[in-house]
Amino acid sequence: MTPQRNTGAGAEAELPEYAGHYRLESCLGSGGMGVVHLARSTSGLKLAVKVVHAEFAKDPEFRGRFRQEVAAARRVSGAFTAPVVDADPEAERPWMATLFIxxxxxxxxxxxxxxxxxxxxxxxxxxxxxxxxxxxxxxxxxxxxxxxxxxxxxxxxxxxxxxxxxxxxxxxxxxxxxxxxxxxxxxxxxxxxxxxxxxxxxxxxxxxxxxxxxxxxxxxxxxxxxxxxxxxxxxxxxxxxxxxxxxxxxxxxxxxxxxxxxxxxxxxxxxxxxxASYDTQAFVPDQRASGPLRPEPEPVVGRAAQRGLLRRLRTRTVLVSAALGLLVAGAFGSVQLLGDDSPTASGTAPRTTPAGFEAWQEKPVSAQPGVPQCSFGTGRLFCARSGVVFALDPADGAVLWRRPITGAGRLTPVLSGGLVHVATSGGRRLAALDPSSGRTRGERDMPAQGGRVFAGGMLLLARADRTVTGVESASGSTRWSRRIAGYSLPSLASFPGNPSAYATSTSDDGTRTQITAVDPGTGAVRWEARLRGYLTPVGAQGGSVFLLDLDRVTGDAKAVVRYTTASRKTRRVALPVRLQGAQAGVRGGVVNLMASGGALEAVDTDAGKQLWHLESAVSRGSAPVSDGRHVYVVAADGRLLAVDARTGRLVGQTPPRLGTHADKVVGDLAPPVLAAGHVYAGAPDGTVFAVDGRDPASW
Missing domain, CATH: 1.10.510.10 (Transferase(Phosphotransferase) domain 1)
Structure with a gap:
């Protein structure tokens, strides 16, 4: 094929066709040192590839400056920049590829x-x-x-x-x-x-x-x-x-x-x-709220309705599912809900899972891309993505109800206090929905700043003065408020199956972290500890809290820390290589870590050593989730990966699901959802899909 051509004379009159193995599709812009091209990876991921002008590629000093840029961009690659995917500063025409934003x-x-x-x-x-x-x-x-x-x-x-x-x-x-x-x-x-x-x-x-x-x-x-x-x-x-x-x-x-x-x-x-500051006033009846009427859940027709008829003809079996506790980093704020003026008719009931589960995929909003973020509860999958929230039957993906929401609701829906809580209006408000029908039970404003998390049927809110307040998820009434000891504004966390919520704050020099375990229902402090390091909790199981020790300057994970509350003993396992942008999940004393650039590894805190390390070739991945047999990770291109939890060997992966609108970069990748031996995930093309977690090789 002939190379791309640019109008005009000069060094850039004839542009390259490839940078490395990335085909350059079009020119996005040109600066004094190089040209930025739109390109695609082998899997179809859209990239922005910067290629240095030919005249500067011959200058050793400019090459040195470009190497510095690549190194700097890799160090800062994260939520507030364009993550670096690949680069070759030593090529004939040096280049760097980042995610296209x-x-x-x-x-x-x-x-x-x-x-x-x-x-x-x-x-x-x-x-x-x-x-x-x-x-x-x-x-x-x-x-x-x-x-x-x-x-x-x-x-x-x-x-x-x-x-x-x-x-x-x-x-x-x-x-x-x-x-x-x-x-x-x-x-x-x-x-x-x-x-x-x-x-x-x-x-x-x-x-x-x-x-x-x-x-x-x-x-x-x-x-x-x-x-x-x-x-x-x-x-x-x-x-x-x-x-x-x-x-x-x-x-x-x-x-x-x-x-x-x-x-x-x-x-x-x-x-x-x-x-504007926020408060925690009680919910007010939804019918008293001023402003235009809220959109009601739209009726589901077409293929979903046909599935409803088929459900009545199928043999039903009982779905035995493991109830998943729900953890959301950054939940919601000031209270202003609750009253029920919705029609009494409920949405379609989910059917039970057939004995022979078959993989499925569903695109509830076919015309638009966007990664659905899902959770599981009351026998349903609750998912949200920009402009819409919906419930799916976990057995076959049938849409049970669907309703539009104003603005981008970017947080995973949370089932707490018998209601589904979802962010609306660009994350500035919280809607509480009936899990059976999707009907609005009320809305309220979210705080502009401060830590927040759901735990034990409560919404916990942290303020800059270190005050933590407990609000009932169902009624919106404030149950308690107390000031938590520590160094600064506390971060809040909770974990599935654990009765406590955790408030952490770190000293200004990053050498000490205070962690406080709080009863979500009463605000009572169950225990406090001051531990060495710049720590962030990533899990809690079996009377222990698991934390990552981070470099205060770079944010890289350098050790896994396990604190056992009964003995007040700390075990620290240093990582052989520091991990950038590490996300973690805990299962049975093993901490699984996914880092930027694709490093996936497991650390056994009982044995005090690294179990295995895998270079997954995933540029960006979600937090890992494990069922004890496999570790599952969702990649930015929509793939679901399964790794043997004992050996670290890749045993299966689904195809990419970027879709025709592959130019949206996901800010946060939601981890996969595990329930009853099945794995559920969302993809950039707007698809929610399910596979059998017991047989990843068949994916």
Missing amino acids: PGPTLSEQVKQHGPMAPAQLRRLMAGLAEALRDIHRVGVVHRDLKPSNVLLADDGPKVIDFGISRPKDSELRTETGKLIGTPPFMAPEQFRRPREVGPAADIFALGSVLVHAATGRGPFDSDSPYVVAYQVVHDEPDLTGVPEDLAPLVLRCLAKEPEDRPTPDELMRELRAVA
Whole structure:
């Protein structure tokens, strides 16, 4: 095949057809150092592949800078950036492939639609503060944060482009002749003492980016880069048009001296103060709520109705299923529910599972992509994805009920207090639904900040002053409130089959973690412990709590810790190699870990050693789940992988399910759901599917 062609003369008049084994489909954009192409992996995953211009590929210094960019991008690859999939900085034309993230840049958004609304600005500032926190934690300074390097994805802003010089973008050079940034978004020290630039320069750039998003211009504005440089160093910023509640914080970001600027953590604390506070008032009857009527569950017709007729003709058997406890990181906030004005008619009842289970797949919303996130309870699968929540029959995937929801409900539905709780309105509200029919039983606002989790029929909410409040999931009434001892805002967690909820907080230097076990129903403290390390709980079984010890700077997992409450003894198992972005699941004293880049391994805390390690070739995966025989992981391309729990050998995997709309990148991959020997999972093409967990080789 002939190579792709670009119009015009010069080094890029003829573009390459491949970068490594990735076929380049089209040009997404071109900068001073390289061209970014849309490409696909072998499995069909959409990628953005950056290829260095031919003229710079011959320059050893530029190759060195590109190697640095690849290394930096790999270190920060996570929720707030475009994860690196592959790279070859030593190729004839060096290249790097990241996941393709759909959405405009901030620059394009403002140019096409004008300045952002205040609420959008607050979310943008919070998202960029979180991104810079993670970037700085791994020792990286971006140095070129600007509107064209911020992608506005569905799940929040993403920071891109780490370390590429663009000598054609500006006349300003360092003494070596290489660009150190983009003038309107550079900090004073980048002009005065570029060799001393640190993380605070990115905070200054964040302030400039916010002014641009709020007004369509920068805080220092001129056609001449030299005039802009003078203004940045000597003049006060122009914040005309910036919302009054954000202007003081933006002004602090634009301080002339680095030490006068806030850190990302301080920014997030300040933004929590700006955001509206929440309370825990009792639910109010749903019929009293003002505003337009809520959409009712839509009737299910077509193939599902035909299945209903067939159900009456089939022999029924009893479904014996293991009840799964539900854990959701980040549940819901202030209370404002409950009264029942819904019609009494219920949705279709699920049938029992036939003795001969057959794999199935169902796409409840056929016209749109999006990964459903599912949970199991009361003999049903409850799933949510952008714009819709639905219940499925676990036996064959038949849709039992389905209802639209406003905005993107990105959290897994939670069955608690006899109701299904699901996020709506972009995660700002919580709807409580009847699990049998999907009818709305009430709604309430969620808190803007703070830890939250469901446990034992209760919703627990944590506030910045270390107060934890218990709210009944069914009625919405506040049962208790108490201040938890610790270092800072506690994180909350709960785990299936465990009677306690856990509040953890870590010291500022990251050397100690306090963990407090709380009775969800009463708020009584069952026990407290202060343990060594920067710890996060990942499971609780058999009188023990399992935690990961993380590097405070990079976030990499460096050890598995088991704390036994009866003996108050701690066992620490160091990992042979630190794992980036590790997610974990616990089964019978064994902690299974899935890391960014595909490393999957098992650690036996009884024996105090690593059982096995597998390079799964999965660029991104969910938290692992085990039934004792196999460990299951969902990949970003929709595959479900099964690994032998004893040997670490891959024993089965399903085909990818990217679909025709494969340009959506999943912010969080929900783990697979296990019930009665079957495995259920969602895929990017909008499919929910089920397979027999006892025979992965047949998948």
